[in-house]
Amino acid sequence: MSTRGNRRANQGILFVLSGPSGAGKGTVCTALMRRELGLHLSISVTTRTPRNGEVDGVNYFFRDKAEFERMIEADELLEWAKVYDNYYGTPKDFVASRLAMGYDVFLEIDIQGAMQVKRRFADGVFLFLVPPSPTELQARILGRGSETEETFQLRFGAAHQELQQMREYDYVIVNDEVEHACNRIESIIEAEHCSVKRNLHLLEHW
Ligand code: 5GP
Secondary structure, eight states, rough: OOTTTTTTTTOOOOOEEESSSSOHHHHHHHHHTTOOSEEEEEOOEEEEEEOOOOBTTTEEEEEHHHHHHHHHHHHHHHEEEEETTEEEEEHHHHHHHHTTOOOEEEEEOOOOHHHHHHHOOTTTTEEEEEOOHHHHHHHHHHTTOOHHHHHHHHHHHHHHHHHGGGGSSSSSEESSHHHHHHOOOHHHHHHTTTOGGGGGGGGGOO
């Protein structure tokens, strides 16, 4: 076993970022990955059609419903959920293998999925990203330009409900500015690596 500062080479931490629709999970996640903190981002499988510019194997693994159902049957998914009529899931092997190799793994998933992961990985760190205000949330959902009145109502209503799930999480991050939100997450990652429960191995040297 080797360590670097408070980082233990054979013990990665699972970080799960979720939050209500329109909180800005995708944007924060992209900005965080640019910081090259050594996080291994899990790429989800989805049955939804790619948006402009999205690439299979980069943004998602885009698969049809039959293939998604096969993956569920074969127990290849750590969690999965139906979000606005499409299926999304996290490939199990990637998460397990990277954690075992000592890498921190980062999931950006919806709340239903995060709660499933929490049942399996009690040791994971669960981050809840929230928009700064309802007005800001409304502006963000509409700003995507991909919403009809119906899907807007669906997303806005769902977000209100989803906010109540905050209590299930370890940390809440207000996404007022993307870089500020990333700073907060970066601090949490460092703090988790310094937590006593993850550093009891240090006593073995004394
Ligand atoms: P979008 O279609 O906008 O990329 O994502 C829609 C929602 O699905 C977002 O809330 C996103 O966090 C969530 N999502 C993406 N990947 C997964 C996944 O693997 N599992 C679950 N449960 N949700 C996911």
